[in-house]
Amino acid sequence: MPKVGMGPVRRKQLVDATISSIHTYGLADTTVTRIARSAGVSPGIVHHYFTDKDDLLFESMRQMLRSLKIEVLKRLKNSNTKAERLNAIIEASFSPEQFSPEVTSAWLALYASSRHSPGLFRILQLYHRRLRSNLLDALGGNNPQNLDKAEAIAALIDGLYLRAALNLDDSDMQQLQQLACKMSAKLAGN
């Protein structure tokens, strides 16, 4: 049953299975075999498409960040005022795609493990830089005061996301999004 041109398809399958497995079993119990089974393929195939397990985890985080980036850009394109740009950034983070239980679980797990994984660390830094840059832009430029605000808003977003990942308050996306926007506006103000 070998097929040609399966590369991209298999890669996506495996990345999705990885995210899903992290959500279901936790990162510690996410084994290559389990991922493969969940993707409906054999364990061996994983190393055909990915260098090793770390590479697969890395690509999973990358897919999530790529997806977030697209979401942000899409919304920024339609934003004209500062306030709109700020909301665009926040709403992107809490959009359905970025905020499914699977994605938040995987995000938290990989985020936490990034300290000891150079690859993950690197792309998460990129994400943070981009987020800060976007926020500074939405706040009206890079100055000490705005740096503080950007830092706080970024922390607010991550914090809300983080707490949602633990399902600590059975969080409703819609509601959380509104809270994030409202509070960010406060932080952005004087």
Next chain:
Amino acid sequence: MPKVGMGPVRRKQLVDATISSIHTYGLADTTVTRIARSAGVSPGIVHHYFTDKDDLLFESMRQMLRSLKIEVLKRLKNSNTKAERLNAIIEASFSPEQFSPEVTSAWLALYASSRHSPGLFRILQLYHRRLRSNLLDALGGNNPQNLDKAEAIAALIDGLYLRAALNLDDSDMQQLQQLACKMSAKLAGN
């Protein structure tokens, strides 16, 4: 070299070694043997004082939360105004004891793994409830508006903590503490 009455001492040693090991090697590479060696004891002794590895991880988290609780209570005792009480809570979280690289690393790692560890999940919920309760109190009572504020401030604290854990901006405790206080005040205001 067996000695009597070493129980509490050994337990503390092992918990500290665990926190330190998580920081140095990451949770995934924190093995019982490594913890024991780091504590200067043999691998076998770990199971003399803890049921199993999970128990040791649990107790490590517990020690951190207990320490935080003490810090908060100590500061709340000397706080009279609402603003002081709010600051007390925040400053406790960013006090030297709670905010060493070792502790933040361990906190993040265990926080992330709590979704699939009933014990960790439970005590983290307790922490969150207590934090919310303290914040509501500092904000002047439990009402819908304050609930939102408390949620946001809690997220801000966790978010700043989280980002510091990744050392993303080589954060300076002092500075972060001030930022947290300032921004929380904004969130608390109208």
Next chain:
Amino acid sequence: MPKVGMGPVRRKQLVDATISSIHTYGLADTTVTRIARSAGVSPGIVHHYFTDKDDLLFESMRQMLRSLKIEVLKRLKNSNTKAERLNAIIEASFSPEQFSPEVTSAWLALYASSRHSPGLFRILQLYHRRLRSNLLDALGGNNPQNLDKAEAIAALIDGLYLRAALNLDDSDMQQLQQLACKMSAKLAGN
């Protein structure tokens, strides 16, 4: 050197290696690693074919009992008189296949450990029921007197087997078989 369709072959190899290892080292010193090495495979593969060590031990006992059952049925098929049927049962127990040093050693060891192993206990009960049933049939029906006789003959068989397993008298199969038949005939008579 992975090959396809090796399942049944490997399972048989491992079961035989288990029986042999129990004979050579004793059940207490029969480790998974030792079994694997004796079968010429790696330790890890054992858990590819068996749930765990207990499962492997269970399957080893099962193979011995299955083999005995086949031997008994084969001989009963050619038996017409009561006396012949009684001899058939006994001779099967002391046939070369059932009575090698390896098999008797393993049989004794697993028999003894069955008290604390539900799986082993179950299949040994099946064996005992079948033996009793066969004996009652050979004795001419289920009545109190025959029950006593069956019990005694079964005990005689087990006892002789047991003592042979300890090699207490450097027992010769042929001779033992004859003794068992002769004495069983006595027990069967009035």
Next chain:
Amino acid sequence: MPKVGMGPVRRKQLVDATISSIHTYGLADTTVTRIARSAGVSPGIVHHYFTDKDDLLFESMRQMLRSLKIEVLKRLKNSNTKAERLNAIIEASFSPEQFSPEVTSAWLALYASSRHSPGLFRILQLYHRRLRSNLLDALGGNNPQNLDKAEAIAALIDGLYLRAALNLDDSDMQQLQQLACKMSAKLAGN
């Protein structure tokens, strides 16, 4: 609370705890710590009174065989006819002291493990020799025919004992004793 002259007492305590532990947990799960706890002493004390664990197991078997020997001698002393002597031997094996669940369990477990334990092997050979000698005596002397009979009766005793150890037929001591006597008489006859 060190006391002098505790030697014999402690040794008996530990041997009894060993037998009891084998019955309750099985030989494989009978650990030194468990034995000690069951005897109400500390794990370390075991090696004060016994060379090592094997020594303790050996002494446990020895106590059981010693007890059996005493029981046999006591009954033989009052036996005058051949038939009485035969019954004396059998009844001793199934007397309350020898036939408690604890003792039968321990007996079976140690019996089975004796193949790979020189010490156990030795004293069990002694037991077998004594049993054979007693039986030959009761049968009227050492000749080929009586050797066969003695062998069969010994096997019958061990077999019945063995099956009782597994509790395969919820055996009642009284009844089993009678069965053993009746069937032995058959085997002893011509």
Next chain:
DNA sequence: AATGAATGAGCCTTCATTCAT
């Protein structure tokens, strides 16, 4: 392209034994 058998390193855990007290 795909399978899954096979490896082997390493982890958690247990436990007989020793030893300071």
Next chain:
DNA sequence: TATGAATGAAGGCTCATTCAT
């Protein structure tokens, strides 16, 4: 005499990775 803290060697088991097919 007695404790129980401590060691260290093994054992069962898991799992990322490789490789013949």
